[in-house]
Amino acid sequence: MIRVQNLVKRFGDFTAVNDISFEVPKGEIFAFLGPNGAGKTTTIKMLTTLLPPTSGSLELNGLDPARQQNEVRQQFGIVFQDPSLDQDLTAAENLDLHGVLYHVPKKVRRERSEMLLKLFELWDRRDTLVKQFSGGMKRRLEIARGFLHTPRILFLDEPTLGLDPQSRNQLWTHVKRLNETEQVTVFLTTHYMEEADRVAHRIAVIDHGRIVAMGTSQELKERTGKESLEEAFLALTGTSIRDESANSADQLRQMARMWRR
Amino acid sequence: MNAIYILWLRELKKYTRSRAQIVASLGQPLLYLLVLGFGLGPVFQKAGNGSYLQFVAPGVIGMTVLFTSIFSGIALLFDRQFGFLKETLVAPVPRLRIMIGRTLGGATVAMLQGTLILIVCLIAGFRPVSLATAPFGILFMALIAIVFAALGTAIGSGLQDMQGFQLIMNFLVLPIFFLSGALFPLNNLPKALSLITRLDPLSYGVDGLRAALIGVTHFGMTTDFAVLCVIAVGLLFFGAWRFSKIEI
Numbered sequence A: 001m002i003r004v005q006n007l008v009k010r011f012g013d014f015t016a017v018n019d020i021s022f023e024v025p026k027g028e029i030f031a032f033l034g035p036n037g038a039g040k041t042t043t044i045k046m047l048t049t050l051l052p053p054t055s056g057s058l059e060l061n062g063l064d065p066a067r068q069q070n071e072v073r074q075q076f077g078i079v080f081q082d083p084s085l086d087q088d089l090t091a092a093e094n095l096d097l098h099g100v101l102y103h104v105p106k107k108v109r110r111e112r113s114e115m116l117l118k119l120f121e122l123w124d125r126r127d128t129l130v131k132q133f134s135g136g137m138k139r140r141l142e143i144a145r146g147f148l149h150t151p152r153i154l155f156l157d158e159p160t161l162g163l164d165p166q167s168r169n170q171l172w173t174h175v176k177r178l179n180e181t182e183q184v185t186v187f188l189t190t191h192y193m194e195e196a197d198r199v200a201h202r203i204a205v206i207d208h209g210r211i212v213a214m215g216t217s218q219e220l221k222e223r224t225g226k227e228s229l230e231e232a233f234l235a236l237t238g239t240s241i242r243d244e245s246a247n248s249a250d251q252l253r254q255m256a257r258m259w260r261r
Numbered sequence B: 001m002n003a004i005y006i007l008w009l010r011e012l013k014k015y016t017r018s019r020a021q022i023v024a025s026l027g028q029p030l031l032y033l034l035v036l037g038f039g040l041g042p043v044f045q046k047a048g049n050g051s052y053l054q055f056v057a058p059g060v061i062g063m064t065v066l067f068t069s070i071f072s073g074i075a076l077l078f079d080r081q082f083g084f085l086k087e088t089l090v091a092p093v094p095r096l097r098i099m100i101g102r103t104l105g106g107a108t109v110a111m112l113q114g115t116l117i118l119i120v121c122l123i124a125g126f127r128p129v130s131l132a133t134a135p136f137g138i139l140f141m142a143l144i145a146i147v148f149a150a151l152g153t154a155i156g157s158g159l160q161d162m163q164g165f166q167l168i169m170n171f172l173v174l175p176i177f178f179l180s181g182a183l184f185p186l187n188n189l190p191k192a193l194s195l196i197t198r199l200d201p202l203s204y205g206v207d208g209l210r211a212a213l214i215g216v217t218h219f220g221m222t223t224d225f226a227v228l229c230v231i232a233v234g235l236l237f238f239g240a241w242r243f244s245k246i247e248i
Helices: A040-047 A069-073 A091-101 A106-119 A135-146 A165-182 A193-199 A217-224 A229-237 A248-260 B002-017 B019-039 B041-046 B052-074 B076-081 B084-089 B095-124 B134-156 B162-178 B191-199 B201-214 B221-244
Strands: A002-011 A014-024 A029-033 A055-060 A076-079 A153-157 A185-189 A202-207 A210-215
Touching (some): A014 A202, A014 A210, A076 A135, A091 B084, A135 A165, A153 A165, A165 A193, A202 A229, A210 A229, B041 B052, B052 B134, B076 B134, B134 B201, B162 B201
Parallel strands (some): A076 A153, A153 A185
Antiparallel strands (some): A002 A014
16 A cells, blocks of 8 residues: 655765665555654655655556656545644634535535544534644544545554543544455554554664665564563663754744734 | 626625724825825926826725725635635535635625725825716726735745745735836836836736726727736636645
């Protein structure tokens, strides 16, 4: 379903993704793990047509994200790592807008919105502007929105960041159900190793833009001779903490936060 | 079609929900209208050009439409910073339609804002000379709105942060306004200034508004209309092309 060969992405003289190759067959839940700045999000951006690769080839359901952009966008759904809601619209309007953009028929849109808003306990606040939501509520809404249509491939970029355990549980239960009943292929990244351990069929560990290990959770543990996936992960990527430079978007968000006070 | 509609509707909703902004954005045009209108009135009258309020009102309407429409396009920057842009860019909708929905939404908002100023002008004592040609005023407002919403989109597609925004404001938007003849007649200008005003799309917009509202024109209403249509088509293509190249 996803095929990546010798993928490279450079920004100036910084190489974010350095010659990676992997394949994800249909119906698999594939976890992409790595420290901050390892190249996870950059890879997802290239797969989802937001960035062109520097070199190498990409394939999503047989289509090339760099060239057949419109066709590729029909194939997937995505929950982004950073916020992507419209703050000036209500929760219901955000879902409705998403549904229209993804060609979900009106009736289905209504039913699924209601179901998802109830599932993530936002139904009572559906007519509240998103800017009045707490961080956790926004996150839940983003995830509900990601499930509004049923794509062939679902990208989840650190979806559980800032979620409470209840919502995390709902999320993964829902992901597993979609995967089992609708054969949705799932490509996820996370910093919570126990989540990857729980849901992923296969795991790739990426560090400094390169894939350093790939296999089932069991295989990774055996390869490193460790008890848990977390220990295996640390053994593979080391214990030093990575820097991620703040980009202009972060700076502006900080400024906006200052004004609000 | 649905995607265009829902993105157009989004712009309108955002506009009607920001009442404080609507009021705030009336401030500057009101200053120009009232202070210049009544302040320069006697001088203008003595020079034999009639009422300055009558003359400047179409200019102030044009300015309002210019500012509102160009900022609607530049608001892409905020959508980029706050993340919503990504949501639309990965959607299975051709980017052209997303750009058209946004641009038409921004243009509609600019027209509403222009109409609001027109009403204020009427209250301040502005009187259109003929009701028969007044509807053309709406047409010219629409053309100005589309031209500059498209230009705003083209610019907003490339903007990464707030510094660029200031640059655009001081070196593009304000010159477009001041060089358009919104505040002074285009007759008998020094050669260099006359040439520059001819290159400013807003000159034709304001001139068209004047032709429709007060029956005075420099270029002629047909020329104004033709020039604006050509520029609108050109800028829509340019904006769509820039929008399709956005990377995040």
